[in-house]
Every structure is written in structure tokens, then in C-alpha cells.
Amino acid sequence: MVTQPTTDEMAFPMKVVAKDVNFYYGATQALFDVSLDIMSQRVTALIGPSGCGKSTFLRTLNRMNDIIDGARIEGTITLDGREIYDNSVDVVELRRRVGMVFQKSNPFPKSVFDNVAYGARIFGIKDRAQLTEIVERSLTRAGLWDEVKDRLNHSALGLSGGQQQRMCIARALAVDPEILLMDEPASALDPRSTARIEDLIGELRGNYTIVIVTHNMQQAARVSDFTAFFCDGKIVEFGSTEHIFTNPAQKQTEDYITGRFG
Amino acid sequence: MGASSMSIVVVALIFLFLFRESAPFVRDPGISSLAGSRWVPVSFTKQLFGIGPLVTGSALVTLLATLVALPFGVCSAIYIAEFAGPFEREILKPFIELLAAIPSVVLGFFGLAIVAPLVKSGFGLSSGLTALTGALVLALMAIPTIISISEDAIRNVPRSYREASIALGASEVQTVMRVTTPAALSGIFAAVTLGMGRVIGETMAVLMVTGNAAIMSLSPFDPARTMTATIAAEMGEVTYGSEHYQALFCVGLILLSATFALNLAAQRVLARHTRNG
Numbered sequence: 001m002v003t004q005p006t007t008d009e010m011a012f013p014m015k016v017v018a019k020d021v022n023f024y025y026g027a028t029q030a031l032f033d034v035s036l037d038i039m040s041q042r043v044t045a046l047i048g049p050s051g052c053g054k055s056t057f058l059r060t061l062n063r064m065n066d067i068i069d070g071a072r073i074e075g076t077i078t079l080d081g082r083e084i085y086d087n088s089v090d091v092v093e094l095r096r097r098v099g100m101v102f103q104k105s106n107p108f109p110k111s112v113f114d115n116v117a118y119g120a121r122i123f124g125i126k127d128r129a130q131l132t133e134i135v136e137r138s139l140t141r142a143g144l145w146d147e148v149k150d151r152l153n154h155s156a157l158g159l160s161g162g163q164q165q166r167m168c169i170a171r172a173l174a175v176d177p178e179i180l181l182m183d184e185p186a187s188a189l190d191p192r193s194t195a196r197i198e199d200l201i202g203e204l205r206g207n208y209t210i211v212i213v214t215h216n217m218q219q220a221a222r223v224s225d226f227t228a229f230f231c232d233g234k235i236v237e238f239g240s241t242e243h244i245f246t247n248p249a250q251k252q253t254e255d256y257i258t259g260r261f262g
Numbered sequence: 263m264g265a266s267s268m269s270i271v272v273v274a275l276i277f278l279f280l281f282r283e284s285a286p287f288v289r290d291p292g293i294s295s296l297a298g299s300r301w302v303p304v305s306f307t308k309q310l311f312g313i314g315p316l317v318t319g320s321a322l323v324t325l326l327a328t329l330v331a332l333p334f335g336v337c338s339a340i341y342i343a344e345f346a347g348p349f350e351r352e353i354l355k356p357f358i359e360l361l362a363a364i365p366s367v368v369l370g371f372f373g374l375a376i377v378a379p380l381v382k383s384g385f386g387l388s389s390g391l392t393a394l395t396g397a398l399v400l401a402l403m404a405i406p407t408i409i410s411i412s413e414d415a416i417r418n419v420p421r422s423y424r425e426a427s428i429a430l431g432a433s434e435v436q437t438v439m440r441v442t443t444p445a446a447l448s449g450i451f452a453a454v455t456l457g458m459g460r461v462i463g464e465t466m467a468v469l470m471v472t473g474n475a476a477i478m479s480l481s482p483f484d485p486a487r488t489m490t491a492t493i494a495a496e497m498g499e500v501t502y503g504s505e506h507y508q509a510l511f512c513v514g515l516i517l518l519s520a521t522f523a524l525n526l527a528a529q530r531v532l533a534r535h536t537r538n539g
Contacts, residue, residue: 067428069348092431100429106422109445118440119430168426175430 015040015179015209016061021075023056023233025068030056032233034075038179038226043201043210045220045241048230049256054213057230058181061211062098063091079179096123099177103184105164107156107171112139112148115156115167119175134174142170143200162193169200180204182212186219198223217257221245229253280515287311287508296512301476301487303496303506311509313516315476319393319486320462320517323472326397326482327404327461332454334401335408339450342409343416344438362406370470373399378471385483391473393486399467404457411456415449416442448531455528463521465490489517 016038023031031053038044046054056065063084065071077084084094096119107115116135117125125131135152139145144166148159156167165185172180182201186194201210201223214220220227221241228238229250237244237253248254287293291311298312342354377398382390419442427437443450465488473485474495493510500507 062429064425064429067425092433095429095431102422102425102429104422106420106426108423108426108441118427118432122430122432122436122440171426171430 013040014038016077016079016211018057018060018077019075021057021060021073021077023053023060023065023074024072026070030233031060034233034235036228036235036238038209038211040209041206042225043205043212043223044226044228045224046211046213046228046230047215047217047220047256048236050215052230053233054228054230055183056233058183058211058213061179061181062095062100064100066091096175097177098179098181099172099175100181101165101169101172101183101185104188105161105168107159107164107167109155109157111153112156112159112167113152116171116174118171123175138170138174139167141173141204142166143196143203144170160193162189162196165189165193165197166200169197173204177208179209179211182210184213184215187215194219217245217259229256231256277515277518280511280518284508284511284515287505287512291505296509299478301492303500303509309505311505311512313489313509313513315478316487316489316492316513317516318478318480319472319476320488320490320520322393322480322482322486323396323400323468323488324458324462326394327400328454328458330397330401331404331408331457331461335405335453335457336412336450338405339409339412339416339453340438340443343413344434344442358406358409361402362410366403366464366466367470369399369402370467373467373471387483389473389485391471391485392483393472394482396468396472396486396488397482399471400461400464403464403467404461407460408453408457411453412446412450415446415453418449419445448534452528452532455524455531459521459524459528462524463490463517465494469494489513493517 014037016036018034018036018038021031021034022029023034034053034057036044036057046058048054059065060073060077061084065073073085079094079097083089108118110118113131113135116138117131120131120134125134136145136149139148144163147163148167151158156164159167165188169180169185186197189197198219201212204210205223205225212220212224224241226239227241227244229236229244229248229252231252237248237250239249244253245257248257295311296313298310299314300310300312301315302308302310338358342351346354373395378390378395380390381387381392381395381398385394423441423445424437427441428434432440468488469491472488472491474487474491475485476487476492477484479486493514496506497510500510
């Protein structure tokens with residue numbers, strides 16, 4: 001269980017600063033002047049009703065939207081003070097620093113080992129001993145090592161849903177990211193697997209800056225230090241999770257959190 | 263249901279019919295007389311029905327055509343599925359379908375008029391009518407099949423694989439080489455197998471451009487005579503019920519079994535692919 005931060009923890013160094021971000025899918029605008037500061041080594045939750053732009057915002061942070069035809073972004077997003085949409089930025093390097101875990105676990109149809117080693121191999125590591133070390137370390141960090149150490153050469157598709165998702169987290173951790181983006185990482189899992197993922201987020205907190213999109217209010221309250229409430233492509237309210245959940249400033253936030261709307 | 267089971271009945275009847283017409287040959291001169299290496303069906307002294315040269319011819323032409331069509335077809339499929347913009351795709355796809363719709367006799371003309379002289383002068387041969395010429399023309403027929411089925415297989419690779427790879431910092435090319443294409447491999451294999459099935463059964467174009475000498479040679483620069491061309495060329499002049507007639511039916515049976523096996527193999531692979539995909 002993560003301890004709730006107090007308001008003075010808002011003074012943590014900022015890892016990512018988004019300012020006046022507007023995002024368009026073709027002619028449709030999905031984000032409106034979104035500004036958000038993401039604290040280093042803390043968990044920031046993005047909550048809000050479906051289609052409110054939280055996933056779109058998450059994907060602007062590692063430029064995953066680049067691969068969508070007709071997508072366009074305005075505004076600035078900086079990582080450690082450097083604009084990530086600058087022409088000089090190496091997108092590959094950015095995505096190494098900003099890892100991502102998807103809503104539906106998406107293992108490659110390869111062995112567990114080859115899945116976790118994928119990123120390292122992309123970056124040119126061929127040495128088997130080094131790869132083995134990376135795979136073991138990443139799976140250990142994702143709390144999966146003991147469960148899969150005897151079947152590293154089996155297909156990852158044979159793992160259970162929860163194991164697959166933790167393996168995807170291990171795969172993302174294997175390239176030593178600084179930030180981990182999680183897009184509803186537990187929404188397709190049973191309660192027990194969900195609890196394991198939440199515990200894992202608690203363990204990773206402090207070493208990684210985590211941004212998590214979730215539909216689940218209790219989950220946001222349990223795992224996050226800060227919460228941003230999105231609605232219709234705008235940020236309605238942002239603050240410490242404790243503050244948002246106990247004493248929201250906006251009526252809309254309160255209605256959403258208490259389940260009266262959304 | 264009735265119409266679809268009809269097709270099963272038709273296939274079964276064709277097999278049965280081929281068996282019936284070729285059975286007397288298996289009884290009288292015996293199946294071993296097919297095993298020879300000389301096909302001399304019309305002779306005043308001794309008729310020979312060794313299908314060695316015909317099987318060799320079909321195999322050689324099919325393999326050469328596959329060797330040519332495979333890299334072209336698979337690379338085109340990868341390009342169209344992964345890299346081509348929507349506009350490019352809209353132009354390319356109808357042309358590929360058009361290529362598939364060209365009557366094979368027209369491709370045969372093309373082979374005679376263009377490919378054969380090129381092969382002749384390019385390799386300094388006395389005649390351009392060779393196994394290679396036939397293979398090149400047949401490759402043109404196999405390519406559309408290989409492209410469209412491979413492309414389907416590649417496009418059916420779940421988007422999530424692509425996203426996972428991109429999010430891990432892989433470039434588009436790395437993603438295609440390491441994730442998408444391997445994931446589509448069984449579909450690509452099925453595409454190539456179906457392309458081979460098309461090639462081995464093709465008759466008119468090979469009849470026109472391979473020279474049709476029933477010699478046993480593995481050289482691409484020699485003329486070749488395929489099983490299909492043999493049946494097409496000789497069936498019209500054969501005496502009904504003669505040994506020659508029965509021997510041609512034996513060849514037909516072998517041919518049908520080969521294409522049947524190839525199609526079955528491709529379908530099994532495709533079915534497995536869809537289940538896992």
C-alpha cells in the first residue's frame with residue numbers, strides 16, 4: 001500500500017511538464033490546452049470518463065501518437081526540461097526513456113525470454129550472458145521471476161493473463177526507462193491479478209516516474225500520489241490524490257468520484 | 263449446404279473418374295512402366311511411358327518459378343501492408359489483381375514475344391524456349407497470389423504487437439523484421455504454397471514457352487516438358503482407351519494429387535495461423 005502524500009510533496013522535482021497541449025485526430029480535437037506537471041519518482045493517475053482524452057494524453061508523452069495518420073499536436077511537453085517534440089529529439093531514445101504498458105497485455109508470439117530481451121536486442125545487445133542478466137533482473141523487478149524462471153523458453157502466450165501483463169511490465173523495464181506509462185494496465189484482469197499489479201506499482205514507485213490511466217477510482221486512490229481528472233479533453237482538476245479524493249475543489253470532480261456522473 | 267457439399271462430391275467424382283480411366287494401365291503394362299526416364303508414347307517399335315521427364319519438368323519449372331516469385335511477392339506484400347501510403351495502396355492493389363486476371367494464353371504470348379528472346383540473348387542460348395522461360399512467365403502468375411495472401415496475413419497481425427514494439431523503441435523497419443513478419447510467417451508460407459499450386463497446375467503458358475522436349479534435365483536452360491503440357495498436347499490425338507490414353511490419365515492423377523496435397527498443406531497452415539492470430 002502506498003502512503004498518501006501530503007500537499008507539501010507537490011514540491012518534488014518535475015519530470016515531465018506539459019503546457020497548453022492541444023491534440024487533433026485529423027479535424028477532431030481530442031485535447032484542449034492541457035497543462036500538467038508530472039513529479040519525478042511518484043505515481044500520477046489520470047482519471048475521467050471514457051473518451052475524455054486521458055489515454056491520448058498518455059500517448060503524447062512517448063510520442064506513440066506519431067504512428068497515427070493525421071494526428072497533430074500543439075503546445076510543449078518537456079522531459080527533464082527538454083522539449084520532446086523538437087526535431088532534434090531521437091524518438092527511439094525517447095521511447096527507451098519512457099516505457100509503456102498497454103491496456104491489453106500484448107506479448108509477442110515468442111518465448112518469455114525473447115519477449116523480455118526484445119528491447120535490449122533492438123539496442124544492439126547480443127551477448128547471451130548480458131541478455132540473460134537483463135531478463136532475470138527485469139522479471140525479478142516485475143515480481144514474475146519465480147513463476148517463470150523454469151519456462152523462459154516457453155511461449156509467452158501460454159502464461160495467464162496476469163502473468164502476461166507483468167511480463168509486459170518486465171519487458172518495458174528491461175530497457176531501463178525513467179518513466180513508465182500505464183494505460184489501464186489492470187482493466188482486463190481478475191481482482192487478484194489486479195492486486196498484484198497494484199502492489200507492483202507500489203514497489204516500482206520511488207525508482208520510476210509512473211503515469212497511470214485508470215477507470216477505477218479505488219485503484220487511483222490506492223496507487224497514486226497525484227491525480228488529474230480529465231473531462232472532454234480538458235483537465236478539470238489536478239492535485240494530490242488525497243486532496244482530490246477527500247476535498248475536491250470542483251463540483252464536477254466530486255460528482256465523478258462519488259459516482260454521480262461518468 | 264447443398265451447394266457446398268456438391269463441391270466435395272465433384273472432387274470425389276473427379277478422383278474416381280481419373281482412377282477408373284487409369285486403372286487398366288496399372289494392371290496391364292504395370293505401374294512400374296511409369297517409372298522410366300523416357301516418354302515415347304508414339305512409336306512403331308516400342309512405346310515408352312516413363313514419366314520421369316514430365317515430373318522433372320514440372321518440378322523444375324515450379325521450383326524455379328517459386329524461387330523467382332517468392333522474394334518479389336513477399337517483399338511486395340510487406341511493402342504494401344506496412345510502408346505504402348493509402349494512395350499508393352489504392353493504385354498498387356488493383357494492378358496486382360489485374361495481373362492475376364490476365365488469361366494465361368496472353369501471358370504465353372508475352373513469354374514467346376518478350377521473355378524467350380531475352381532469355382535466348384541474355385544467356386547466349388540457341389533457343390529461348392527453356393524451363394527458365396516458363397518459370398519466369400509462371401512467376402508472374404504466382405506473384406499476385408503470393409502478394410494478396412501474404413499481405414492479408416501481415417495486416418492481420420494484431421496492432422498491439424506493432425505498438426508494443428514501437429513503444430520499446432524499435433524503428434518501423436525493426437518492427438517489421440522482428441515482429442510483424444515473423445508473426446505472419448505461417449500465412450506467408452501458405453501464400454507461397456498456394457502460389458506453387460497455381461504454378462504446377464498451369465498449362466497453357468508453359469505449353470507455349472518451355473519448348474516441350476521430354477528430356478530428363480535439371481538445367482534451367484534446357485527445354486522442359488511439364489505434366490500439364492503433356493496432357494494438353496497429346497490428349498487430343500490419342501486413341502480412346504489405348505495405353506497412351508490411360509498413361510495420360512495416370513499423369514493427370516499424379517498432377518491432381520500434387521496440387522491437392524499443396525492446397526491441403528496451405529489450408530492447414532492457414533487454419534492454424536487464424537487460430538493463433
